[in-house]
């Protein structure tokens with residue numbers, strides 16, 4: 098049966114993706130090879146368990162695929178152990194927390210309004226905020242983390258786990274300092290590199306591996322793979338607890354998930370293969386160059402820009418005008434998202450800024466010149482609201 102209704106909608110979405118300028122920092126365009134694996138017959142197969150230890154028959158080829166994803170991922174991410182089964186970033190972080198914390202233990206992450214993620218202990222409404230006691234750190238007026246203040250907080254609160262990772266932070270993260278601080282209180286340190294994974298793999302953001310116990314990451318943002326996530330265990334992690342890899346695997350399955358999505362894992366193997374090329378390194382370097390060019394152009398046009406040292410920036414557009422700016426930009430073919438600015442006093446539904454990222458259009462081949470011109474256009478639209 099041909100489902101024309103869905104086909105038509107997919108076609109329209111495809112045109113939307115092709116025709117607009119995409120600047121949501123967490124979005125990208127996966128390759129045809131990645132999408133081929135995602136749409137393959139692997140979606141038909143159940144494979145509960147891990148390679149060589151499955152609960153169902155018929156996993157001869159699936160095992161080979163998952164092992165390839167693990168080996169390629171370990172190589173490009175530089176970790177000792179890698180679980181490639183998390184369905185997405187949120188379940189990956191939940192699995193890590195489930196593996197290493199008891200209900201009521203203390204967890205510490207960056208505030209959502211400061212560019213942190215919901216799964217890093219956002220109070221009351223999230224799994225990590227409901228089941229654990231959450232303390233959160235903030236950024237300063239300039240949008241940066243003050244590591245001395247963070248250290249004071251950690252020494253006073255002594256959390257059992259610290260989440261070092263961000264969704265809207267335009268600066269390089271000092272994983273070394275995070276590591277020194279976590280070690281002072283014996284806390285587990287988790288680097289959630291979801292946003293910057295492509296930059297880390299491409300060598301344009303320092304790797305956290307030497308300083309943290311665990312690395313989590315989504316695979317669909319700057320990494321440019323399928324939607325999904327991974328959990329890596331570092332040498333430092335295994336030194337802290339030789340059973341760490343087993344604990345993580347058990348938390349993913351059977352702790353939190355059932356059958357892994359092997360089509361997604363095959364696509365991830367393809368993406369990791371693509372990461373291991375000079376072309377990917379060039380792409381990662383270009384993302385950062387493009388972000389700098391865009392930030393500079395916006396500044397020249399009089400806008401206040403937080404950042405950038407990575408793939409994204411936060412732009413102040415006026416009190417409560419973030420949503421209006423995002424809507425107006427979309428009307429002009431430019432897709433961004435409304436975002437809080439550091440210490441925003443406006444509500445999160447009507448924040449005072451927008452978040453802009455360069456990975457997707459870098460994949461499309463854009464360079465500094467295009468981003469400079471885009472900056473002029475964006476500034477003109479923002480000034481008109």
Ligand SMILES: Cc1ncc(COP(=O)(O)O)c(C=O)c1O
Pocket residue numbers: 123185186187188190214216262263264289290291292315325
């Ligand atoms: C830092 C970080 N961690 C985790 C996630 C969650 O990923 P997902 O949306 O795949 O659950 C995100 C998504 O934006 C993120 O930015």
